[in-house]
Amino acid sequence: MNRKNYTHPNPNPNYTSNNSMQSLHFIQALARINRAASKPTTPSCRTKQIRHAAYSSMAYTSGSRRKWSRALLIRLRQRQRLRARRLLTVRRRVRIVTPAMSLPEEPARAETLRRLVPGGRSMEYCNLLEEAADYVQCLRTQVQLMQSLVDAFSS
Amino acid sequence: MSSQRRTITDEEIRELISKLQTLLPESRRRGANRASASKLLKETCSYIRSLHREVADLSDRLSDIMETMEGDNPQVEIIRSLLN
Numbered sequence: 001m002n003r004k005n006y007t008h009p010n011p012n013p014n015y016t017s018n019n020s021m022q023s024l025h026f027i028q029a030l031a032r033i034n035r036a037a038s039k040p041t042t043p044s045c046r047t048k049q050i051r052h053a054a055y056s057s058m059a060y061t062s063g064s065r066r067k068w069s070r071a072l073l074i075r076l077r078q079r080q081r082l083r084a085r086r087l088l089t090v091r092r093r094v095r096i097v098t099p100a101m102s103l104p105e106e107p108a109r110a111e112t113l114r115r116l117v118p119g120g121r122s123m124e125y126c127n128l129l130e131e132a133a134d135y136v137q138c139l140r141t142q143v144q145l146m147q148s149l150v151d152a153f154s155s
Numbered sequence: 156m157s158s159q160r161r162t163i164t165d166e167e168i169r170e171l172i173s174k175l176q177t178l179l180p181e182s183r184r185r186g187a188n189r190a191s192a193s194k195l196l197k198e199t200c201s202y203i204r205s206l207h208r209e210v211a212d213l214s215d216r217l218s219d220i221m222e223t224m225e226g227d228n229p230q231v232e233i234i235r236s237l238l239n
């Protein structure tokens with residue numbers, strides 16, 4: 001079935017093809033985690049793997065189109081490498097040093113937003129707002145997806 | 156890159172801020188239609204934090220669920236086919 005060319009009136013405007021890509025990435029990651037569960041993993045370790053999968057699928061779906069997703073992918077890979085080499089013992093944030101772009105006339109809250117949105121420190125104020133909006137949308141999709149999975153498996 | 160910075164109009168900033176406002180759930184808008192940019196940014200920050208917490212919490216619950224699943228569970232395949 002050729003999905004790319006198949007178009008039909010979308011009854012739910014909130015459901016885009018991006019959403020289904022995100023869902024697919026996440027479910028595939030979950031399946032991988034499940035298959036690898038033959039190795040003894042502590043519950044907290046699995047929780048971390050699932051969290052990693054959640055942010056991964058968010059970042060992969062937006063790919064290189066968005067600054068936040070690029071920054072998030074870099075951050076996730078660095079953490080993965082450090083964890084593999086067992087250097088990530090303490091919960092330390094790996095920060096890429098980039099010049100801060102905050103201007104004096106920005107509202108004070110912009111600084112907090114810069115810290116919350118991946119890669120926000122080096123964004124211009126205008127881009128920061130745009131990226132934040134996209135990031136929020138992606139986060140919401142991820143939360144809805146995970147909630148649906150929990151509901152599906154709990155019933 | 157800073158030499159290419161174009162002047163950003165107030166209008167564009169207002170538009171982006173109102174876009175952020177539409178993304179916030181109803182409970183957080185609190186009739187703040189004429190909210191200051193600062194207030195809206197504060198709400199957005201707290202909303203992002205709460206979303207991060209939800210992801211962490213749901214990961215925890217999914218982890219519990221996966222623990223009780225055995226082997227290659229057909230439910231995963233069902234969900235996958237439902238999504239396509």
